[in-house]
Amino acid sequence: MKTHQIEIQKFKAASNNLAGxxxxxxxxxxxxxxxxxxxxxxxxxxxxxxxxxxLMALLKAQIAEFDSKKPKSRHGRHG
Structure with missing residues (x-):
């Protein structure tokens, strides 16, 4: 396995793909x-x-996007 040092200079964009x-x-x-x-x-x-x-802000946004595409569970909710 090759090993690298990856130094982030700037995050430009984040997105989700169909593979999750x-x-x-x-x-x-x-x-x-x-x-x-x-x-x-x-x-x-x-x-x-x-x-x-x-990075934290981009991750929160992308995880929220994943969550918005999941079906809402009705278990455990009383209303």
């Missing part, structure tokens, strides 16, 4: 990352606090 996935359009710097001896190789995603806040 959230897709993000981003500007990012991607570089190879050499695994440290004795540690399982992993890729690293790095972002500023500001970009983390943008």
């Amino acid at each position: 996935q959230i897709q993000f359009k981003v500007d990012a710097l991607v570089s190879n990352r050499t695994p440290i001896d004795g540690i399982e190789p992993s890729s690293m995603l790095v972002m500023t606090e500001q970009n983390a806040r943008v």
Whole structure:
């Protein structure tokens, strides 16, 4: 498995697809990352606090969109 460091510069857009996935359009710097001896190789995603806040807002919006497309459950509601 190749490992990378992915540094988010800017989130540009988010959308849902028919496979139930959230897709993000981003500007990012991607570089190879050499695994440290004795540690399982992993890729690293790095972002500023500001970009983390943008990510959180985009995720909330996309999850709300998923939820709006699901049938409403009538169980447990009394009215």
